[in-house]
Amino acid sequence: MSSVYETLLDKVHQIYDLEKAARVLSWDREVSMPRGGDTARIQQLTTLRRLSHTLLTSDQMGDLVEAAAVELNGVAYESKQASLVRFLRRDVHNARKLPSDFFAHLTATTGQAGTAWKQARSDNDFAVFQPWLEKVVALQQAVVELLGYQDEPYDALLDKWEPGAKTADVRATFAETKRALLPLYQTIRERGAWVDDSCLHQPYDVEKQKAIAHYLAAAVGYDFERGHLGASVHPFSTGFARDDVRITTRYYPDFLGMAVFATLHEAGHAIYEQNTDAELTRTPLARETSAGFDESQSRMAENMIGRSRGFWRVHFPRLQETFPQQLGDCTVDTFYRAINKVKPGLIRVEADELTYNFHIILRFELEQGLIHGDLAVADLPAAWNEQMQATLGLTPPDDREGVLQDVHWSWGYFGYFPTYALGNLYAAQLYEAAVSQDPTIGEELENGRPEPLLAWLRENVHRPGRKFPPSELIWRATGRPLGHQAFVRYATRKFSEIYEL
């Protein structure tokens, strides 16, 4: 006779299979689907998500979770069993607040809003997107009401991506980060184009870039036996199982930086899921504990490893061999500075490490305005441009380089943007802790060997998956709650050195 827990696990497998199937359909939508397929694809995604939501929120599921909690009384806190039941209690509780029909409506609307956003961006016409964004914002406000909150409405949305995080805390942390780093940015900006990155801006054969992308992903630990590197307009990472985690990158024929760092970034996401404990397979625990933690791993691969001197000391010769005409006369030091150039720019995904967080803080503030009702969608483009001018001293020439640059809002991903900056802070704090716990980690990285750092991350971040919420995982790994200090130290040291301040 099977235990309550085993019965529960069987249901969980089904729900999780449906969620993963939906991810396959979304991946295909981005990388292969012909235009004609969009209507049917949205319907299929809606059906899959509605079914998984219906199964998750059924009375049977609620009863099973509670009965399993009783059955497992006394089982170790860190075990898969106890962690899964703990996770499900919260997940089922939250999911039950959203009726299945509402959830299906949400999926269908964001599916169509995504299509409208694409059109608007390609036409450079915010008016095409505006009515859809209004629908999405209204639905997000409805989500807030259904989920409920204690302090401020935005908390309810933030909690979906960064469980347990509070808007007020995030706001304070971001303010400290900005206070410490905006002056550094302004100093660098006043000094002008100190760093020469022209070596990156040359014709680079795309087929050769593909070979390099493959090589670099493997160099930061991405397992191609359990993955696949494709191409898409917006690079992304998505997992269909621990042993099938896909990434895409993007190739610019006249700029090497895009493919190199998009690949490292997405590989960083992917190795997180690839290295979750095998016993968590086919459960919701087999993934990142929060969007912020997920981003910390992509930024670790892209920046702490991929924009470090040591990494390129080892791998730059390979680049030179592949592109002798372009890089034959370039030194590794010139290359290192080029890939770390601080460039005031309008586009988030092209931002350097120093200014990236400012792009996020802007979005975080605008999102709160939209959700709290202080900012109308119609006024969003103007508000965007104004804040961009106030922070970075730049005004977008059009909405394509402004408010229309990101897909996230069309997907209903409100509360998600702040996790990008939280990811940078997590990454710096994890990195500092790893090096202080074991100094060879830093020394090896100086010699271009990220393996000890990756091993530390596997143990302290990847393996547990979602057994522990992010606030607990950061404590376990670093002995402190998340703060801005490590990132500020990291960025100040790095850019002061490069810019000789």
Place this chain on the structure above:
Amino acid sequence: MSSVYETLLDKVHQIYDLEKAARVLSWDREVSMPRGGDTARIQQLTTLRRLSHTLLTSDQMGDLVEAAAVELNGVAYESKQASLVRFLRRDVHNARKLPSDFFAHLTATTGQAGTAWKQARSDNDFAVFQPWLEKVVALQQAVVELLGYQDEPYDALLDKWEPGAKTADVRATFAETKRALLPLYQTIRERGAWVDDSCLHQPYDVEKQKAIAHYLAAAVGYDFERGHLGASVHPFSTGFARDDVRITTRYYPDFLGMAVFATLHEAGHAIYEQNTDAELTRTPLARETSAGFDESQSRMAENMIGRSRGFWRVHFPRLQETFPQQLGDCTVDTFYRAINKVKPGLIRVEADELTYNFHIILRFELEQGLIHGDLAVADLPAAWNEQMQATLGLTPPDDREGVLQDVHWSWGYFGYFPTYALGNLYAAQLYEAAVSQDPTIGEELENGRPEPLLAWLRENVHRPGRKFPPSELIWRATGRPLGHQAFVRYATRKFSEIYEL
């Protein structure tokens, strides 16, 4: 208040969305999935198929279908509504004979058998596949018992792919076909290599072949706005919706025939689903009425159109432009003969039009032996080789070129193989009827314009989808039941002319 029919339709949409989602997962498995993803993918497919089966066989569904039949009493026989209810009555009735757990077990087992077949084929080792094939055969025998039959067990399996067809009739038709055409094959074989096809066997740049494949698919009516041409080891066609029907092809660097005819073949399948009536979207009617009819359309595009003189009279110059070195000195007549060369060969997918059916008849006979218990799986390779020698006068040097060449049995597709030969017979009979109803169809094709034939097929075959079973559709389109005569006339005329008999 919505009608019973509308409630039914909503359920049908969900079931159909799940089936289509499973197809996306299968497509991805063939074209992108890393090796590591296989275990999880089989689980996901099993979950999707189990769920759709559970929904289809629920008491609620059974009641809805019966209530809708009453509600729609008097609605025209040809209407979507009446046709859908007619189809569902049969489909639900059959599906209910298979318990969901059995169905899930079947899906999981064939998933694993597919993996074992791949391994066996790559290792050229039938023993790797044998235990899995034994499981699959036993499960197919169980399916026969669950579904039931009137005359002979194999009927139950044949009926899944060719609804209403009887094994005895198929056996008789195949015997007539073989009786009429085997002597023709033997005469040609005795005359030796009359036709020179060396022009096809040269180095052909794969990137240029891709451009040609794209061009040819469009030339037979494949709509790229609602499709996508990929590459895979085994070319196939699959539809995720009427407006998203994908095909794959395969490129050989030293043989042009593979890409050209695999592309035309799969395009033929795809235009069937692309041209089903738009009002049938998201229902099980929006696809081919049987596997045999589906194959008739692929063979129509590949052979009646794609291996005709008229087609190449128009398109050969494009081939010559693309491959001036290889084809500059070749005449269209030499090319026409080359692509129609009769070659005694071991491999079904490389067989010419004349010998193709013999490959099928061999499999049809072996399948019956396996299902009826007259042939043990262990004895299958020897039986295969013996029959191959008896019919085509050839013995495979190993199982890779013999019993391991096809994936179908690993998938549990018993009863499917005969539909390939039925497809050839349908195609010839449809072609003959079209030309006799409207002589301009044949004249235009002689001038390389397949459009009038395609228009006739759209109206008489594609548009109705699965409104009518195959035996009824062939009557409606040609005024006769399916027979061997049209194909025998077609093949005799064509090959007598080419071989000057």
